[in-house]
Amino acid sequence: MKLNKKFAVIIALAATATVTAAATFKEAEPMHYTNLNLKVLPKNISSKELQGLMVDDFQDALGVNCSFCHANNKNGHGLDFASDAKPEKEITRAMMRMTIGINKKYMHVKHPKIGSSVMVINCNTCHKGQAFPDGTE
Numbered sequence: 614m615k616l617n618k619k620f621a622v623i624i625a626l627a628a629t630a631t632v633t634a635a636a637t638f639k640e641a642e643p644m645h646y647t648n649l650n651l652k653v654l655p656k657n658i659s660s661k662e663l664q665g666l667m668v669d670d671f672q673d674a675l676g677v678n679c680s681f682c683h684a685n686n687k688n689g690h691g692l693d694f695a696s697d698a699k700p701e702k703e704i705t706r707a708m709m710r711m712t713i714g715i716n717k718k719y720m721h722v723k724h725p726k727i728g729s730s731v732m733v734i735n736c737n738t739c740h741k742g743q744a745f746p747d748g749t750e
């Protein structure tokens with residue numbers, strides 16, 4: 614009887630954990646990727662490509678969250694991805710142009726594109742997971 618009780622508690626805990634995990638996943642999943650204000654990236658970039666780039670090339674390479682570059686929505690809920698209110702976004706555009714330039718001029722990549730595997734030098738080459746690369750590792 615005692616053992617059964619313990620077992621029931623464990624099952625209840627496991628069930629709670631599963632429900633919590635499912636809820637977290639659901640929250641993080643659907644995201645609407647707009648392309649209202651692209652100045653460096655091609656306007657016809659797919660949601661999938663844009664997402665891969667924002668997550669792998671920007672977020673992970675710099676070790677930051679989306680909100681490092683993207684301003685809050687005026688209503689306080691979520692981020693306004695098209696807004697240019699945060700200076701980090703414009704700095705990033707300059708970094709994107711610089712990265713394209715380095716690949717073209719010094720690495721002789723014919724059609725350098727941010728997020729593409731043709732790039733010899735990318736954000737992570739210098740940033741290595743840090744927003745402020747300081748040369749130390």
Ligand code: HEC
Pocket residue numbers: 644645646647648649650651652653654655663667668671672675677678679680681682683694695701702703705706
């Ligand atoms: C290091 C800065 C940086 C980070 C971090 C970042 N972004 Fe961006 N994001 C940009 C820049 C810069 C642009 C505009 C690119 C351009 O002008 O071509 C942009 C554009 C976008 C757009 C297009 C908005 C529009 O309508 O024009 C979306 C959507 C977006 N980002 C989502 C995200 C998400 C989601 C994350 C987090 C996973 C993220 N970004 C992280 C810099 C960043």
Ligand code: HEC
Pocket residue numbers: 670671675701704705708709712727734735736737738739740744745746
């Ligand atoms: C050739 C090396 C190099 C490449 C490539 C590079 N960066 Fe940088 N980045 C730097 C250096 C150096 C700084 C200045 C750090 C400082 O001021 O302490 C910097 C600063 C930044 C900052 C400013 C942080 C702040 O708030 O002042 C952002 C944002 C940024 N980079 C994003 C990117 C993104 C996104 C890419 C890829 C498209 C990229 N960088 C590619 C070297 C590089």
